Amino acid sequence: ELQEAIQSFFSYYPKGTPTPSITPTAFNTPEMPIEALLIITPTLPATSTLLPTATSVDETPQPTITSTVTSTPLPTATAGPSATPLPTSTPYTEEGFQQSVADLSENLVKFGFSEDYYRNFIETQLLQEKIRxxxxxxxxxxxxxxxxxHILVADEQTANDVIARLQAGEDFAELAKELSTDTASAVQGGDLGWFGPGAMVPEFETAAFTLNAPGDITLTPVQSSFGFHIIQLVAKQERPLTAEQIEDAKDSALQTWLLTARETEYVVETFDFWRSRVPNEPNFVTAATEQASLQQTAQAEQVATFQAVTLTPIP
Known part of the structure; x- marks a missing residue:
């Protein structure tokens, strides 16, 4: 597997180039809860109104002027040089792969590393992927x-006043448009859409997930770093994660496992041998300095040549 991973890095597939295939994740998209539709009415796209068609007025026909078009012969294209076709790519051979590996090893040595270091790095990546x-x-x-x-306001007294107005029967969306300092959601009647754990600040998330029945509101203001919130639950249900969210969940699970393993299951020892593997004077710094010096020398030579040409008196 290690050798195959290295070959894949160089796009060398001796057994044939693999064809990527996407396996869709099967899940049922939940239907919109009927209770949510009773709280928020979906906005239908506006339909265009047909304008009245203008009634044509009969006019006295005017004589038409027929123009005679004289065709002008176009210039004949002069044959120029034809483009030379680029060479077609040839299959990646074993020799080409070995040469690429040799070039990589040579570059690694310049930076103070070895081919074994690179192989160990690839092996570590493979192990991490398998664990993940x-x-x-x-x-x-x-x-x-x-x-x-939600409706976001600056102080607790205003938040309590909003709660009282909601309990008196005023419309949540209208109050959000009128009072909420969260201008992005206020224009939508305070609508935040669907969100899961970790998407909001902890105080807001806890209060929102505590609500049970669609239409319920927080009866006391919810304070966060943004101000005071009045939250209304529109719906709550089990929903599928997106592909990106699933990958994030896998990465999070791996990090949690690693932390737990280090603290409980395995004894992690730290050694100082890495000091002997770090060059005292990194070669890449020296190489970069030398390259910069060469560039400065070349630029100086160009300037000197230009000055010599422009300042030489014409006889």
Whole structure:
């Protein structure tokens, strides 16, 4: 597997180039809860109104002037030099692969590393991927999410006044448009859409997920670093994660496993041998300095040549 991974890095596939295939994740998209539709009415796209068609007025026909078009012969294109076709790519051979590996090894040596270091790096990556895939079998592809809207105000007294107005029967969306300092959601009646754990600040998330029935509001203001929130639950249900969210969940599960393993299951020893593997004077710094010096010398020579040409008196 290690050798195949190195070959793949150089796009060398002696057994044939693999054809990538996308396996869709099967899940049922949940239907919109009927309770949510009773709280928020979906906005239908506006339909264009047909304008009245202008009634044509009969006019006295005017004589038409027929123009005679004289065709002008176009200039004949003069044959020029034809482009030379580029060479077609040839299959990647074993010799080409070995040459690429040799070139990489040579570059690694310049920077103070060896080919064994590179192979160990690839092997570590493979092991990490295998551990991640094994742990990922327990990662859920769905999560409980809430659909909520909120009204954000600056102080607690204003928040309590908003709650009182809501309990008196005033419309949540209209109050959000009138009072919410979160201008981005205010124009949508405070609508925040669906979100899962970790998407909001902890105080807001806890309060939103505590609500149970669609239409319920927080009866006390929820304070966060943004101000005071009045939150209304529109819907709550189990919903599928996106492909990106699933990958994030796998990475998070791997990091959690590593932290737990280090603290409980395995004894991690730290050695100082890395000091002997770090060059005292990194070669890449020296190489970069030499390259910069060469560039400065070349530029100086160009300037000197230019001055010699422009300042030489013409006889």
């Amino acid at each position: 895939d094994e742990i990922a079998t327990d990662v859920s592809t769905s999560q409980t999410q809430v659909w909520a809207r």
